[in-house]
């Protein structure tokens with residue numbers, strides 16, 4: 164997109180003049196230039212009361228509308244200014260911005276042409292003409308317009324960048340890369356050029372190259388776009404260019420975080436394994452499995468120091484769960500070896516700092532994965548002994564050493580030690596204090612919230628009660644950190660940018676949006692929505708009070724105050740007397756006795772033109788889940804932590820080619836409640852795209868689009884050139900048959916209710 168150059172845009176209309184109106188305008192202009200937009204608006208409006216035909220005021224109010232993210236106001240105001248002064252090229256140029264923001268690209272092109280007719284050397288008008296054509300997917304015309312801009316200003320960085328985008332869309336990747344590079348030579352801070360150049364590397368299969376380009380960009384300016392792109396390509400990386408710079412960015416991407424930490428776990432683990440000392444330990448664990456090893460046998464002379472001192476491993480263990488079997492085996496044996504060492508020698512506070520650090524980090528991981536690692540009877544007995552010793556010390560007031568606490572915490576939460584409250588009264592080192600926060604303070608605080616969450620509907624349906632029970636015991640999904648703040652958009656702007664070619668009818672709601680998160684679970688989606696739409700009023704409901712407390716605790720900790728949590732059954736939501744502009748229901752409806760009944764209830768409380776984000780299981784993509792469930796049913800496992808641990812190890816013992824073994828590829832295999840949700844669910848339906856198509860048609864819903872990785876969309880577009888909006892469900896059905904894993908993370912899609 165071209166940039167709006169307000170300084171030059173305003174110069175023309177900031178004509179001097181005398182009298183009170185001119186004075187108000189001049190004052191308003193000074194405020195406008197100083198960025199005091201509300202004051203400027205007030206002054207311009209007062210001037211307009213005196214002189215409704217003041218085109219300068221109209222123009223500037225339009226520019227303020229643009230700066231405040233209200234392009235519809237800009238179109239209205241600047242349109243009125245044009246009606247008074249049709250030959251002002253700047254006005255035609257500026258209205259283009261607003262029209263493009265509203266996706267009225269054909270109108271934008273008309274105004275850009277008019278600006279060019281009035282001022283043939285108007286480079287930026289050519290740029291906007293190109294942008295309008297680019298959005299209309301008229302690529303030849305866009306390229307011609309950008310070349311015209313460059314003919315007038317060969318060093319126009321954005322013209323190079325946008326020309327490159329158009330060339331890129333046409334598949335001329337080499338020429339596009341040259342123009343992106345030229346854009347960056349001229350404007351090294353052009354974040355979009357780095358991310359586009361990285362995409363070209365990515366498409367050419369050069370992920371290390373893509374990451375290097377992003378890192379160059381990050382070194383110049385750390386923008387949200389570059390951080391997100393870094394995470395996206397790291398997610399796809401199979402080989403990693405190990406370097407100190409990359410490691411630094413990886414640690415930040417995991418711990419700040421720059422995206423969902425879980426999406427980059429695999430790449431980070433690859434990086435961890437680049438250290439031969441850690442890699443040897445992993446190899447020894449895998450070779451010995453399931454036998455336990457001593458510290459010396461497992462770590463060798465330097466493995467423990469290497470593991471304890473690796474910032475990437477540390478960030479991984481503290482911020483997400485490990486989804487790699489060899490590393491899991493290494494950590495499982497490490498835990499057992501450290502337990503052995505501590506119980507053999509009698510653990511004291513003299514423990515080496517390295518050992519204590521590693522034990523604390525490992526304990527953080529074990530709490531995150533809900534103690535899903537395999538555990539022998541011998542280990543259980545030794546932990547029970549340590550727990551009794553610590554409980555005894557707490558009772559008698561004797562000192563409690565740090566190491567046994569850290570070791571217990573890697574086998575069970577510290578709140579399971581009798582008298583654990585006394586731990587909070589003592590003073591501890593930072594690492595133990597952090598463990599106490601994770602395993603005592605936070606769980607206690609969550610429990611304390613139970614009374615604060617209102618019950619909005621009864622829960623009477625038999626299946627709802629069963630499902631409630633499951634999630635009371637195992638809230639899902641547990642999360643440590645949420646993806647970064649997103650820029651606050653209006654729903655209209657957001658949907659236009661997500662689904663530029665979809666048949667979307669703008670809702671025109673800038674603030675005061677009513678949002679329902681139906682089946683909010685542990686609150687991640689509610690938090691993300693609250694950050695995205697800051698002025699929204701969000702109601703987030705779920706059957707499970709434990710999940711709601713988990714959600715509320717984290718919401719409060721993040722300082723978000725526009726989410727209300729309530730306990731409710733979707734089936735009864737029509738009774739609460741509220742209606743919504745946006746409803747999100749992700750991974751929920753397929754757990755109802757009749758998912759379509761629940762979906763219809765949600766539709767009944769969605770306003771006309773309202774939006775729904777839905778995610779449903781795909782029957783085709785879950786074939787491996789069915790195989791794993793059959794294996795589970797045949798062996799009669801129960802949904803207890805012991806059986807989940809046993810089940811996981813039995814699955815891993817299967818031949819690699821067994822269909823059930825493929826379940827280990829699922830991220831949900833790696834924590835206890837995720838495993839329960841994945842394989843031990845009390846109620847699960849699966850869908851096909853033809854079924855969804857029928858429901859949408861029968862219920863007056865327009866599909867706006869799916870949520871996908873960029874590579875899926877690129878492949879789909881290349882195959883179905885006639886579906887520029889990417890919303891043809893017959894095509895998607897055909898595509899899914901060819902690529903059965905496409906919807907392995909569910910059919911995640913957005914629909915709009917027709918009036």
Ligand SMILES: C[S@@+](CC[C@H](N)C(=O)[O-])C[C@H]1O[C@@H](n2cnc3c(N)ncnc32)[C@H](O)[C@@H]1O
Nearest residue numbers: 634682683684705706707731732733749750751
């Ligand atoms: C798989 S979790 C998904 C949680 C959340 N939507 C997410 O994506 O992180 C399913 C959630 O739906 C909730 N749920 C299932 N049936 C429900 C119903 N009838 N009414 C309200 N919530 C329900 C469960 O309690 C559970 O927390």
